[in-house]
Amino acid sequence: MIRAKDDYRSLNGLQKAALLVMSVGEDTAAKIFQLMHDDEIREISQTMANLGTVNATVIERLFVEFADQISSTGTLTGTYESTERLLSKVLDKSKVDQIMEEIRGPAGRTMWDKLGNVHESVLANFLKNEYPQTVAVVLSKVKPDHGARVLSMLPEAFAMEVIMRMLRMESVQKDILDDVERVLRNEFMSNLARTSRRDAHEMIAEIFNNLDRASEQRFLTALEERNRDSAEKVRSLMFTFEDLGKLDPGGVQTLLRNIEKDKLPIALKGASEALRDLFLSNMSERASKMLKEDMAAMGPVRVRDVEESQLAMVTVAKELAAKGEIMLSDKKGEDELIY
Incomplete structure (x- = not known):
C-alpha cells in the first residue's frame, strides 16, 4: 500500500500506469481500455485493485513526471528496439519477449x-x-x-x-x-x-528495383562475382517493368486507370512489342489510336526518361498489389503471387 511521498520512487511502471488510468476519470479510462488487449486490461486492473490508499502528493508527482517526459522529449521516433528497451525497464524478460513477438507478428487487435x-x-x-x-x-x-x-x-x-x-x-x-x-x-x-524479419535478399531486390538500368546491371554483375547464389536470389525477387506483361486484363486496366497519363507513352516507347500490345489491347480503340500517335509524334526519347517512366509504372503496380487491387505474378512460378 502506498502511503507517503517517499514511496513514489518505489513505484514500478505498471503501478504508475494504473495510477494514471485511475486519475483521468472513468470516461477517459474507458477510452484507454478500448485501445488495450484483454491481458493488458487484466494486468492494470489487478494492479489498481491492490494499490490501496494513495497519497495526493504521490499522484501529483506522477503527473509532473509524465508531463515533464512528454514536454522534454521533442521529436519521437518509435522503433522495435526503443520499444523493447522501454518495456525491459518495467517488465520481466519473458513478458517483454512475448509482447515483442506479438508486435513483430502480423497486425491485428485480436x-x-x-x-x-x-x-x-x-x-x-x-x-x-x-x-x-x-x-x-x-x-x-x-x-x-x-x-x-x-x-x-x-x-x-x-x-x-x-x-x-x-x-x-x-x-x-x-x-x-x-x-x-x-x-x-x-x-x-x-x-x-x-x-518474419525481412529477408535481406528481398530488401536488396527492392533497392535494385529503384536503380537505373545501368547501375542495376553493374551491381548485379559485381554481386554475382562475389556470391553467385545471392545474386540469383536477388534477381529472382526483383520485379521489373517487363514483368507487367504477366498481368491479367483486369490488372492492366486497373493499372491504366491509376498511372499518370504522360508516363505511359514514354514507358511503352522502350517496351517490348508484346508488352506494348498487351497495354494497347486493353484500351478502347480511340485511346489506343491516340497513344500510338503520341508515341510516334514524340520521336527519339532519352533512355533515362524511359527508365524513369517505367519505374513509376512499376511503383504504382506494387502499390495497387499491396492494396489487393491487382495481382503480380512472382518469378518463382506461375501459380505463386505477390500481394
Missing part, C-alpha cells in the same frame, strides 16, 4: 484479426499438423474468403475431416476458444514473429 493477415499458405502449413477440431474452430473464426483459401491448401482427406467437424459444430465454448488461442499464440504466432 488473434483472429492477426490470422487474417497471415498468408494462407503459411497458415495452412501450420494447421495441417493440428487436430481437425482445432482447424475447424480457426476456420469458423477467420473471414470466409481467407478460410476458403486456407481450406483449399490442406490435404483433401484432412480438409474433409475439418468440414465435417464444422458442420457438426455449434457455438464454440469459451474454454475451447481460449485453448485454441493459446496454442496459436504460443506455437504459431511466436514462431512466425521470430521468422
Whole structure:
C-alpha cells in the first residue's frame, strides 16, 4: 500500500500506469481500455485493485513526471528496439519477449484479426499438423474468403475431416476458444514473429528495383562475382517493368486507370512489342489510336526518361498489389503471387 511521498520512487511502471488510468476519470479510462488487449486490461486492473490508499502528493508527482517526459522529449521516433528497451525497464524478460513477438507478428487487435493477415499458405502449413477440431474452430473464426483459401491448401482427406467437424459444430465454448488461442499464440504466432524479419535478399531486390538500368546491371554483375547464389536470389525477387506483361486484363486496366497519363507513352516507347500490345489491347480503340500517335509524334526519347517512366509504372503496380487491387505474378512460378 502506498502511503507517503517517499514511496513514489518505489513505484514500478505498471503501478504508475494504473495510477494514471485511475486519475483521468472513468470516461477517459474507458477510452484507454478500448485501445488495450484483454491481458493488458487484466494486468492494470489487478494492479489498481491492490494499490490501496494513495497519497495526493504521490499522484501529483506522477503527473509532473509524465508531463515533464512528454514536454522534454521533442521529436519521437518509435522503433522495435526503443520499444523493447522501454518495456525491459518495467517488465520481466519473458513478458517483454512475448509482447515483442506479438508486435513483430502480423497486425491485428485480436488473434483472429492477426490470422487474417497471415498468408494462407503459411497458415495452412501450420494447421495441417493440428487436430481437425482445432482447424475447424480457426476456420469458423477467420473471414470466409481467407478460410476458403486456407481450406483449399490442406490435404483433401484432412480438409474433409475439418468440414465435417464444422458442420457438426455449434457455438464454440469459451474454454475451447481460449485453448485454441493459446496454442496459436504460443506455437504459431511466436514462431512466425521470430521468422518474419525481412529477408535481406528481398530488401536488396527492392533497392535494385529503384536503380537505373545501368547501375542495376553493374551491381548485379559485381554481386554475382562475389556470391553467385545471392545474386540469383536477388534477381529472382526483383520485379521489373517487363514483368507487367504477366498481368491479367483486369490488372492492366486497373493499372491504366491509376498511372499518370504522360508516363505511359514514354514507358511503352522502350517496351517490348508484346508488352506494348498487351497495354494497347486493353484500351478502347480511340485511346489506343491516340497513344500510338503520341508515341510516334514524340520521336527519339532519352533512355533515362524511359527508365524513369517505367519505374513509376512499376511503383504504382506494387502499390495497387499491396492494396489487393491487382495481382503480380512472382518469378518463382506461375501459380505463386505477390500481394
